[in-house]
Amino acid sequence: MTAPSYWLHTLGPITPRPPLDGDRNADVAIAGGGYTGLWTAYYLSQVAPDLKIVVLEAEFCGFGASGRNGGWASGLFPVSEEKLTKRYGAARATAMHHALAGAVDEVGRAAAAEGIDCDYAKGGTITLARTPAQLRRARRAEGFIGAAAAGAICGATGVLGGVFSPDCAALHPAKLVRGLAGAVENRKIKIYERTRVRRIARGLAETDRGTVRAGTVVRALEGYTARLAGHRRSLAPVYSLMIATEPLPESDWERIGLRRRETFSDERHMIIYGQRTADDRLAFGGRGAPYHFGSRIEPGYDRVPTVFDNLRATLTEMFGIRPAIAYRWGGPLGVPRDWMPSVGLADGLAWAGGYVGDGVAAANLAGRTLADLIIGTPSDLTTLPWVGHRSRRWEPEPIRWLGINAARHATTLRDALERPRAS
Known part of the structure; x- marks a missing residue:
């Protein structure tokens, strides 16, 4: 199987x-x-x-x-x-x-x-703030830490601060x-x-x-x-997709950190999540896949090439690496x-x-x-x-399909609007 x-x-x-x-x-x-x-x-x-x-x-x-x-x-x-x-x-x-x-x-x-x-490995979790809007949200949260402390945990690019919680393994x-x-x-x-x-x-x-x-x-x-x-x-069965890199070299981990295998995300609206695996890969996932009409669940829905490409691009943008992707998968979660x-x-x-x-x-x-x-x-x-x-209960179709996918698109747009514009 x-x-x-x-x-x-x-x-x-x-x-x-x-x-x-x-x-x-x-x-x-x-x-x-x-x-x-x-x-x-x-x-x-x-x-x-x-x-x-x-x-x-x-x-x-x-x-x-x-x-x-x-x-x-x-x-x-x-x-x-x-x-x-x-x-x-x-x-x-x-x-x-x-x-x-x-x-x-x-x-x-x-x-x-x-x-x-x-x-x-109970190393805690870090939610990074990497834009001014994300930083404003992070400052309001319990566990806020400054740029130096956040970057020392997870060496992503452009870290302005973060929120750390010890309650994660x-x-x-x-x-x-x-x-x-x-x-x-x-x-x-x-x-x-x-x-x-x-x-x-x-x-x-x-x-x-x-x-x-x-x-x-x-x-x-x-x-x-x-x-x-x-x-x-x-x-509602909403899909979340993931990728896993090939094992990264120690030179990459010296920059990325996650030395206690802290899990990581950032303050964007469209959820992303990652961890350093025990065999030194980045396992990284996020939402963004479409909800399917009638709450349908099919094996083919586990794989959305554009979402996988976006996840890889996000890793590249976050850590300045272009990792080889060894695995791609997904599945539904209950909302x-x-x-x-x-x-x-x-x-x-x-x-x-x-x-x-x-x-x-x-x-x-x-x-x-x-x-x-x-x-x-x-x-x-x-x-x-x-x-x-x-x-x-969720609304009947087609209202359910329209509402969930409209919310997905709106979330993507909110993140796009929060990105700093090049001067």
């Missing part, structure tokens, strides 16, 4: 586990074998080892965003703390921030405990998700791959291989949620209408997701939260602002 990302390619050939072979009964059925589904199974097995848990995955564990993302386990949340404070109060907003920061450490702790070598996402799947199996949890969940309802998960009846059914499909019956408008991720349980149906691309650590927090909700254990996690939140 062809690996859909650099990360998965480094693991070598992947042989999917056997599919479901008929109807089954379980206590908990989890739709989705990515981070959210696997962390949920992992923590449930700790607090309730007698539960019969099954994980249902359409392809193989890590096929989706969990095996394709930028490798940031970060404390980032798509909704600002200011907005959370206005809606939920300062105490709950602060609790959300602290819980996500703690999840960064928990990912590293759990990986080490399970013997998962996922190249985890770079890692190899595919090593993490595949190792986590193995850890889940070691806990006697059954994982059925090549088993696509078509529909969920109270007490059942219908797949193309049979039906699993369970007291609790968990929806953990993230960018692939739109393929589930009745959920086409729940989360709720209000950009607010959520976790919840109602009438035997549980869900988590809508991370808007910041899901590596958030999925760990979601898995622990779902475990408490399913067992019925009140905790600090079950009172966080995202618990029980329900985003309104």
Whole structure:
């Protein structure tokens, strides 16, 4: 099977586990074998080892965003703390921030405990300001640092300042998700791959291989949620694309820095993200690919040559290098209408997701939260602002297609207008 990302390619050939072979009964059925589904199974097995848990995955564990993302386990949340404070109060907003920061450490702790070598390096993250407009935004943020300090971390061109946060670790996402799947199996949890969940309802998960009846059914499909019956408008599958360079020489790294494998981005509106990999590549990604009518997801959408070219050009502009690109890939992530991720349980149906691309650590927090909700254990996690939140559904087509792509073009235009003009 062809690996859909650099990360998965480094693991070598992947042989999917056997599919479901008929109807089954379980206590908990989890739709989705990515981070959210696997962390949920992992923590449930700790607090309730007698539960019969099954994980249902359409392809193989890590096929989706969990095996394709930028490798940031970060404390980032798509909704600002200011907005959370206005809606939920300062105490709950602060609790959300602290819980996500703690999840960064928990990912590293759990990986080490399970013997998962996922190249985890908690160096923090730097968001650079490289235009006057970006600098104005950066100055308003907590963690602002000046040009010298920012440039010492990440030696990009034209650095005017930046925002540094210690709450981020770079890692190899595919090593993490595949190792986590193995850890889940070691806990006697059954994982059925090549088993696509078509529909969920109270007490059942219908797949193309049979039906699993369970007291609790968990929806953990993230960018692939739109393929589930009745959920086409729940989360929009928005594509993010990445490239990975050939390993760079030490002379380049002396200028670029990232000595502690800090992750990096800048203050532009169209999101970009990068890391120095453990084998000294730049793995770099960004948004900008089109949203496809009807929330369609196709393998061909993973590759948009113009976006790959723009990513390479951005690396050249940022670091003054013309790197050889060894890998190009992409995939869909899940975006709720209000950009607010959520976790919840109602009438035997549980869900988590809508991370808007910041899901590596958030999925760990979601898995622990779902475990408490399913067992019925009140905790600090079950009172966080995202618990029980329900985003309104996306508009029907063609309004959805027009709105998302118009916003994409407007974001690109805003960045263009902020670039300094040559005198």
